Structure formats: C-alpha cells, structure tokens
Amino acid sequence: MLKNKRLAIFSVLTFLVFTLIFSINVAQDSTHNQLPDNEDHSTAAVAGADGHVAEAHAEAGHAEEKLNAGKIIMEHVADAHGWHLWGHTEIPLPIILYSSERGFAMFSSSRFDHGHKTYNGYMLKGQKVVAVDEMGEMDAHHATINDAVTKTIFDISITKNVASIFICCGLMLLIFTNIAGAYTRKRKGLAPTGLQNAMEPIIMFVRDDLIKPSIGHKYEKYLPYLLTVFFFIWIANLMGLIPVFPFGANLTGSISVALTLAVFTFIIVTVNANKNYWEHVFMMPGVPKGVLVLLTPIEILGVFLRPFVLMIRLFANITAGHIIALAFFSLIFIFGQNGPGVGLAVSPLTLIFTVFMTVLELLVAFLQAYVFTMLSAVYIGAAVEDHHH
Amino acid sequence: MELVKPEFGLIFWMSISFLIVVFLMRKFAWGPILSSLKERETSIEEALNAAKKAKEDVANLKAENERILQEARNERDLILKEARETKDMIVNEARSKAQTEGDRMITIAREAITNEKLAAITELKNQVATLSIEIAEKVIRQQLSNDDKQKALVQEMLKDVKMN
Secondary structure, three states, X not given: OHHHHHHHHXXXXXXXXXXXXXXXXXXXXXXXXXXXXXXXXXXXXXHHHOHHHHHHHHHOOOOOOOOOHHHHHHXXXXXXXXXXXXXXXXXXXXXXXXXXXXXXXXXXXXXXXXXXXXXXXXXXXXXXXXXXXXXXXXXXXXXXXXXXXXXXXXXXXXXXXXXXXXXXXXXXXXXXXXXXXXXXXXXXXXXXXXXXXXXXXHHHHHHHHHHHHHHOOOHHHHHHHHHHHXXXXXXXXXXXXXXOOOOOOOOOOOHHHHHHHHHHHHHHHHHHOOHHHHHHHHOOOOOOHHHXXXXXXHHHHHHHHHHHHHHHHHHHHHHHHHHHHHHXXXXXXXXXXXXXXXXXXXXXXXXXXXXXXXXXXXXXHHXXXXXXXXXXXXXXXXXXOOOOO | OHHHOOOHHHHHHHHHHHHHHHHHHXXXXXXXXXXXXXXXXXXXXXXXXHHHHHHHHHHXXXXXXXXXXXXXXXXXXXXXXXXXXHHHHXXXXXXXXXXHHHHHHHHHHHHHHHHHHHHHHHHHHHHHHHHHHHHHHHHHHHHOOOHHHHHHHHHHHHHXXXXX
C-alpha cells in the first residue's frame, strides 16, 4: 500500500514538473522565435550531453541543421566498421577485403577517417566499403566510385557485429566451460554452487521443457546445437541491451545473424529428416490426389517458410525493441530542439519509458531465445518423428 | 532497406564462429554438463528406488517377523498341549500301574494269610492232639499209679465187656 502511494505521489509530481516547465517554455516561445540561431545552439548543447547523438549529428554533416532521429536510430541498429565509444572516439576495427580484381586487402578502419578519406583504392560509403579509382589517400568527397570493382568485393571485415559475435562466443565458452569444470573437476558429485547453480535450472528447463517434448526420444543428438542456439541468442540479446562497450551491438537484430541461425536449423532439419517427413511434404498420406496438387506446393513452400519465419521473428523482435527504446530516448533531443527546457522536461518521462522498454526487452531477450529454440526443436521433431499411422 | 539486406561478411564470420562454438561447447561444455546431470539424475533415481526397496524390505521383514513370531507362538502352544497330554498320560499310566500292583500285592498277601492260617490251624490241631495225649497219659498214669485203682479199672472194663 505504502509503495503504491509513493509511486502515485511521484508520478503526480513528475507530471506537475513536466507541465510547469512546458508552460514556461511556451511562454518563452515568442522570444525564441525572434532569435532563430538560438535553436542551433541549444540543439548542440543538449545533443552534447549524449555522445552518440552528438557524433551522429556531426556525421550527418553540418549542412544538416535538423536533428534526424530516424537516421541516428538506424545507424545504431545497423552494423558499423568502427566501435563507437563516445563523442568522436571510436575503436577502429580491421577491414578485410577480397576482390577478384585487386586481391586481399587488410587495414584498419581508422584509415578511412570516418568516411572522409580513401585508402588503398577503397572508401566508405555510409557503412559500406566501395572501390574507388584513385589508389592513394585522398579526400573521399572527390573520389570516383568504381562500380565494376565494387561488385567483386567480398567484405569480410571484422565489423562491430562480427566483433560482438566473437565476444558473445568467448563469453559463452568462458561461462560454460567454467560450469562444466565445476561438474567434472572441482566439485564433482557435490551440490551445485554459484554460476553453476544459476545456469543449471536454465539448462534443465531448456532440455526438459523445450527440447524433450518437442523432439521426443531422439532429442539427445540435437541437444548441443539447440542449447548453444538458446544461450547464444539469449546472451547476444542481453549484450545488446547493455549500451556500453564491449556490448550494445544489435547482434541478434541483424538479419545476417538471424539468417545464419535459421539456415543451420534448416540444414539440420533437412539432413536428419526421415522418409515419413518427406512423405508428408510431397505425398501427404490420406489426402485425395486432387487436393495433393494444391497441398504439395504449399508444403514445399512451408519447408522453406519455416526457417524464414524463424529468421524474421528473431530479427524483427530484437530490432524493433532497439528502435523503440532508442526512439523514446531520442524524444529528449527531438523535444530539446525546441529549447533545452523542453528536453529536460520530457527527459523524466522518456526515461521512464526507456526503462520500461528495457525491462520489457529483458523479457523479450529470453522469450526470443526460447521461441527460436523451441520452434527449431519443433521443426527437428517433425522431421525425425516416427511413423504414427 | 539496408537493415534487411544480409551481409556476406557477417554471415561468413557468424557461420564460422558459430560452428566452432557449437563444436567446442559440445566437447567441453555440454558434454560434461549433460552427462553429469544425467548421472546425477540416475543416481538420485537409483537412490530413491533403493530407498523404496529398503522400505519394502523392512515391511517384508516385519511381516516375516510377525509370521515367525506367530509360528513360534503356535509351536509353543502345541508343545504345551503335548506336554499336558504327556503328563496326563504318564499320571494315568502310573495310577493304573499302581492300582494293578496294589491289587496284585493284596491278592498275594491274602493268599499268604490264608496259607499261614491253614498252617497255624494244622499246627494248633497237632499241638492240641499232642497235648491231649500228654494230658491223657498223665491222667492215666495217675489213675493207674496204685494197684487198687488198676484193679478198679479192670473191673470196670470187664463190666463193660460183660454187658456186651
């Protein structure tokens, strides 16, 4: 009861402060309009509070006066060749290129100077590496893009997401080999403690409530893959929620990562599928021939649709979560364009929203890992299921 | 549209690292973890089964004990009954034996008494006869101690003979 009262008082106070500051700002509006260059100044000041926005703002070019929240958000959600820390500081990541025309090239992304310079015949266009005609170092804005060579580039650079994959994999290996050690060497046969105690119920939950009922008695063969998928997605999702280095990359919200995982599931399903499964795809038993003409294409489509949906679900959920959380946060700076007071006034509200979204994302992080693993298990289960007729 | 375009580099690294991770995790993490979990589960299950079995054993043992006790009790009753019967039999036998012995002894005693009586009577008769003869002899001797008397007697006797 007491807690509820306090919460109510807090929200009422927040609302009052918000309306008060807003009304003051409206009153100031007339003076504000008389000083047009004041807007630029205030935007820069507020934006300066957050390095990301300031940097994005700077990157957007000084020609662009207005704050472009959509662009900022998309830049945060998308992959990058450098790992942005704060302001203009970022960790350069290695760029690795192979082109059938020019062979291998490997250099630091700092050579591009945030896309302002060309290097070794390449330059950054947005976050994409393109080939240019000029081989030396020069101003990127005057370089001419060579489309023919660009098409031959295989960009296997260690981008932010790739580095995140390595970090995620490293974390997983660290955590789980440590736990495995607890099972085998240190405390063999004893009651679990610490990290082992925290992870064991989750491992057992995934095994007993997710994989076992979905696949049936042949589940043991697929356990390593499905457990790895579950924990990879979960850890990657959680890493995406932590905004500071070395986390914060939108890893599972990257379609390439989601696609790779979905393709692995598809390969496992296709390789392990038994006669019964293919029979159900091509010649559904107990269905008249006329209906089969209709049903078989749908079933064949379904075979590919399932991993596709798996991919889209993971990608869309995580990306949407990131976008919404960032959008709420950007509200401060969008409102801040109307003066620092407004930005400050909105900030408690957007902060509450952002916190709420982050908490929701914590749930989604687990949920998506759960859903991906479970559906993968269900597809595998359908493929290896015994004949039941 | 950039967002939904798969990137070759990312897929390339993701595939390689994920495959390696699956392999490593299988070998160094999931293998030991899952096998120990399974081991523990089986050991718990075994322990539970053993406990259940022990319980059953105890119950069986109890029943067995009860049965043995009952048997012992029955046997005791039987033995007691038999003992009682034997006792009765022995007592009865002894009693009947004593009876017959007594009877026999009485009979013998009676016979002996009769014999003794007869012997005594015979002896008494003989004694009386001897005494009578002796007395008669003494009396006769006295009566015939002088001649007068002898003559008187002869007289008398002769008197008798004359009558005949």
